Amino acid sequence: xxxxxxxxxxxxxxxxxxxxxxxxxxxxxxxxxxxxxxxxxxxxxxxxxxxxxxxxxxxxxxxxxxxxxxxxxxxxxxxxxxxxxxxxxxxxxxxxxxxxxxxxxxxxxxxxxxxxxxxxxxxxxxxxxxxxxxxxxxxxxxxxxxxxxxxxxxxxxxxxxxxxxxxxxxxxxxxxxxxxxxxxxxxxxxxxxx
Amino acid sequence: xxxxxxxxxxxxxxxxxxxxxxxxxxxxxxxxxxxxxxxxxxxxxxxxxxxxxxxxxxxxxxxxxxxxxxxxxxxxxxxxxxxxxxxxxxxxxxxxxxxxxxxxxxxxxxxxxxxxxxxxxxxxxxxxxxxxxxxxxxxxxxxxxxxxxxxxxxxxxxxxxxxxxxxxxxxxxxxxxxxxxxxxxxxxxxxxxx
DNA sequence: ATAATAACCAACCGCTCGGTATGTTGCAAG
DNA sequence: CTTGCAACATACCGAGCGGTTGGTTATTAT
Numbered sequence: 001x002x003x004x005x006x007x008x009x010x011x012x013x014x015x016x017x018x019x020x021x022x023x024x025x026x027x028x029x030x031x032x033x034x035x036x037x038x039x040x041x042x043x044x045x046x047x048x049x050x051x052x053x054x055x056x057x058x059x060x061x062x063x064x065x066x067x068x069x070x071x072x073x074x075x076x077x078x079x080x081x082x083x084x085x086x087x088x089x090x091x092x093x094x095x096x097x098x099x100x101x102x103x104x105x106x107x108x109x110x111x112x113x114x115x116x117x118x119x120x121x122x123x124x125x126x127x128x129x130x131x132x133x134x135x136x137x138x139x140x141x142x143x144x145x146x147x148x149x150x151x152x153x154x155x156x157x158x159x160x161x162x163x164x165x166x167x168x169x170x171x172x173x174x175x176x177x178x179x180x181x182x183x184x185x186x187x188x189x190x191x192x193x194x
Numbered sequence: 195x196x197x198x199x200x201x202x203x204x205x206x207x208x209x210x211x212x213x214x215x216x217x218x219x220x221x222x223x224x225x226x227x228x229x230x231x232x233x234x235x236x237x238x239x240x241x242x243x244x245x246x247x248x249x250x251x252x253x254x255x256x257x258x259x260x261x262x263x264x265x266x267x268x269x270x271x272x273x274x275x276x277x278x279x280x281x282x283x284x285x286x287x288x289x290x291x292x293x294x295x296x297x298x299x300x301x302x303x304x305x306x307x308x309x310x311x312x313x314x315x316x317x318x319x320x321x322x323x324x325x326x327x328x329x330x331x332x333x334x335x336x337x338x339x340x341x342x343x344x345x346x347x348x349x350x351x352x353x354x355x356x357x358x359x360x361x362x363x364x365x366x367x368x369x370x371x372x373x374x375x376x377x378x379x380x381x382x383x384x385x386x387x388x
Numbered sequence: 389a390t391a392a393t394a395a396c397c398a399a400c401c402g403c404t405c406g407g408t409a410t411g412t413t414g415c416a417a418g
Numbered sequence: 419c420t421t422g423c424a425a426c427a428t429a430c431c432g433a434g435c436g437g438t439t440g441g442t443t444a445t446t447a448t
Contacts, residue, residue, distance in 0.1 A: 004395060023305070026219065029436065039397040040437085046395090050436060100308045106361060110304040111217070113364040114294045124365045150378070156362060156371055157378040163361050164354030167300060170307040171318045177350055184344070184351040188382060198425060223406065233427045234407085240425095244406060 008046045010036050015053055016061040020104045021097070023111050024054050024119075051116065058122050062104050066126065070133055079137035080144075080193060084186040087162070091179045099169050099178070106163040131155040138192075145192050154192065161185050202240045204230050209247055210255040214298045215291070217305050218248050218313075245310065252316050256298050260320065264327055273331035274338075274387060278380040281356070285373045293363050293372070300357040325349040332386075339386050348386065355379050 001009070014035045018027040029050060033040055047053040073079065073086035101107070105126060112119035134155035138145065165181035172178075195203070208229045212221040223244060227234055241247040267273065267280035295301070299320060306313035328349035332339065359375035 007395080028434080030434085041398080041439095042396050044437075102304070102308075107304065109361055109365050110296070110301065113367075114296075120365055120367070127362065127365060150374070153374040153378050157355065157375050160358030160362055160375045161351065161355040162358065164356065164358035167303055167357050167361075168321065168350060168354055171303050171314055171321060173314070180344070180347040181351050181354045184347050191385075201425085222404080224404085235411095235428075236426050238407075 004046075007036075007038065007042060011038070011043060011046060011053070012057055012061055016057045016104070019054065019057055020101050020107070023107060025111065051118065054112075055118055055122065058108065058119070058126075062108075063122075063126060066105060067129065067133075070130060074133050074137040079141060080189060082137075083158070083189055087182045087186060091175055091182050094169075094175055094178070099173065099175060102166045102170055103163065106166060109163075127159065130159060134158060144194060146194055149192060158185065158189065161188075198240075201230075201232065201236060205232070205237060205240060205247070206251055206255055210251045210298070213248065213251055214295050214301070217301060219305065245312065248306075249312055249316065252302065252313070252320075256302075257316075257320060260299060261323065261327075264324060268327050268331040273335060274383060276331075277352075277383055281376045281380060285369055285376050288363075288369055288372070293367065293369060296360045296364055297357065300360060303357075321353065324353060328352060338388060340388055343386060352379065352383065355382075 011032065014032050015027070018032055018035075029040065029043065033043060036042075043053070047056060070086075073082035076082035105123065108119060109123045109127075113123055114120070131152060132155075135151045138149070138151045138154065142151075161181065162185070165178050165185070168181060169175060169178040205226065208226050209221070212226055212229075223234065223237065227237060230236075237247070241250060264280075267276035270276035299317065302313060303317045303321075307317055308314070325346060326349075329345045332343070332345045332348065336345075355375065356379070359372050359379070362375060363369060363372040
């Protein structure tokens with residue numbers, strides 16, 4: 001990797017972390033510059049504006065991370081148990097920063113979706129992709145599931161509940177409420193089976 | 195009501211609307227001053243700082259509004275149907291601004307819970323109150339419900355899912371996803387009965 | 389040897405923000 | 419009649435923000 005590309009990747013990584021911790025608007029470029037030990041000129045050489053940097057972080061850091069994390073549990077033999085194991089292990093592995101900072105995608109959705117159209121469309125696209133992955137997994141085992149299930153509706157329901165659960169852990173500052181919601185969500189998911 | 199109290203109430207109302215629309219940090223005091231047609235001196239006569247104004251909005255506007263909205267469907271004869279009717283009517287009555295702006299409590303939770311302890315504790319208290327209302331309603335009809343239900347867990351699950359549903363409507367900018375999640379949530383709630 | 393370009397750096401700019409210090413007005417008590 | 423306080427208004431402050439401008443350096447092509 002060239003020096004320039006290395007610099008760019010470093011900016012993206014640091015910016016992703018800052019945005020995750022403080023949100024997009026509250027993320028200060030000067031903090032990113034300090035952490036990367038570069039000047040403002042360097043940042044504006046690689047990115048034309050703060051918001052373009054935000055878009056790049058979304059597309060090049062958050063999106064691949066997200067798709068990668070969800071793909072494994074959904075492509076396993078039994079996606080129902082895959083999902084439940086995945087969600088349960090989330091509650092165990094959840095670091096302190098994740099309890100406090102929440103999910104990057106959900107955070108950006110809350111903060112930016114109604115302010116900036118560029119962010120909104122990217123977030124929407126990501127949510128639709130995630131939903132489609134769930135739908136695909138459910139359809140793959142539709143024989144094992146109850147009749148009359150609206151797969152897309154179920155998918156969005158699962159995603160919504162998970163987001164709401166991270167929201168609850170922000171205010172309680174511990175995993176307990178999150179774990180409870182996830183436990184109940186797993187009950188719901190397992191009840192999808194016949 | 196005295197003139198001074200009138201001024202104070204006016205500030206609270208306008209601030210509540212601004213915070214709902216733009217979040218706490220992005221809410222500008224000067225905008226509030228313009229809308230209220232008062233000076234900065236007037237605002238700082240009634241409130242010692244921006245954050246104290248925020249607390250006052252939470253306690254004197256959001257909290258009573260919230261408790262009032264939830265009490266009705268939960269104290270009805272059949273809280274299961276009360277809840278479902280309540281949620282369904284939300285999807286119908288939902289104004290355009292509510293689709294875009296989301297729930298004030300959830301917004302503040304996402305934005306401020308991990309930044310300011312004063313907000314965090316107030317939000318947590320509100321969430322616990324809401325959960326307790328749901329738990330009380332469920333216990334009142336526990337004879338009609340399935341065995342082995344963890345009422346508190348169910349309460350937080352419902353709240354979490356509702357919050358997640360409003361989040362989804364922010365990115366899609368329409369009611370459709372919200373309606374789907376609520377529809378699935380009602381299926382879940384009705385399935386609590388034997 | 390020189391010209392051009394990529395990859396930066398340092399200094400500065402206008403703007404908005406929350407907050408403060410001081411000034412003013414009207415009314416009510418003594 | 420004046421004193422005093424409640425209820426404001428006006429003007430200003432420093433800090434931090436995103437963004438711009440004008441260099442500077444090292445590498446590469448001619």
